[in-house]
Amino acid sequence: MRIGYNEIMITSKYFNDINDFINLEIGIKRFQGNMERFHFNPIPLNEHSRKLFPNIETFHIYNYNDKTFKDGRIFKYVIWNTVDYSKYLQEKEQGNICKNIEYTLCDRIKYGNTIPSEVKSLRHDCFYKCSSLTTINIPSSIIKIGHWCFKECYSLTSISIDNLQFIIEGRIFMNEPVLISCEIPYNLQTINGKNIEKKDINEFIIPSSITKLGDWCFCYCYSLTSIIIPSSVIKLGYRCFFYMFKIGNECFYDCKSLTSINIPSSIKSFGRGCFYGCYSLKSINIPSSISKIGNYCFESCKSLISINIPSSITAFGDVCFCECGCVEELKKNERIPRNCFDECC
Structure with a gap:
């Protein structure tokens, strides 16, 4: 089967760097102009490589230190690196998209103890020493919980978890395909409305539904x-x-x-x-x-x-x-x- 323009464009989205794109167009004459067909940048760009993608309308920011551009026809940004919830709201106002949103201590103080549905992770100090926290719901959208997230939350007695997996020793495991966990708060009594039972185990078999250990x-x-x-x-x-x-x-x-x-x-x-x-x-x-x-x-x-x-x-x-x-x-x-x-x- 002869590979067409659309197929090679889809394939080249997974190239690692600009040299892969350049070599494709140099090596196969009929694929010249492939970079010009992109309306977003599939890789981070610098001053030189930006010129090779002249028709970008949506600019993707993959890492904190990526070079950003406000030239040409760019009207929207997609931010892949982690941003706090406050930053996300600012970007949303400008029509931009944030893929990895973190709820921080400052966010919690400003917006409250309820975890917004857009949030993907809780920073390590998010609820640290939060004396007012008595109950909390952890949605399945959360794929990362900071190490000290609920430490010294002495008033926290009840947790609701959308995708509870199991409870062992002093930890609660949740979510799939990324398995994450958090330490059981000191005075916690119920999880999903049931009294908790801590169990020490010697052997652990990770379910086959898991693709990553958080x-x-x-x-x-x-x-x-x-x-x-x-x-x-x-x-x-x-x-x-x-x-x-x-x-x-x-x-x-x-x-x-x-x-x-x-x-x-x-x-x-x-x-x-x-x-x-x-x-x-x-x-x-x-x-x-x-x-x-x-x-x-x-x-x-x-x-x-x-x-x-x-x-x-x-x-x-x-x-x-x-x-x-x-x-x-x-x-x-x-x-x-x-x-x-x-x-x-």
């Missing part, structure tokens, strides 16, 4: 020793396992109680310090989807006695196996560089 999702889940992540999960949020018995800066950093974990084939790499200090981790099966192991990834995993190294791994980070329980066995693998063991040789 920021701080499982933080402070002290009793959790095993977690099964389904293949539907394609992204782990910032510090999503922080302090799960002191999980540090990286994903499972210093997770002292973690004994086993199932890594789905959707995960492509292990970041730096991903399993650093997981003293109780005894074995791990690395799927063939993994291509990179970050710096000090398994450092100090002293109980780790079984680990497979699939041929798909092409990059090994520095000291990634230093002081690992199976370090001597791993040294026999000629594919693993010596710098992976440097500090323990």
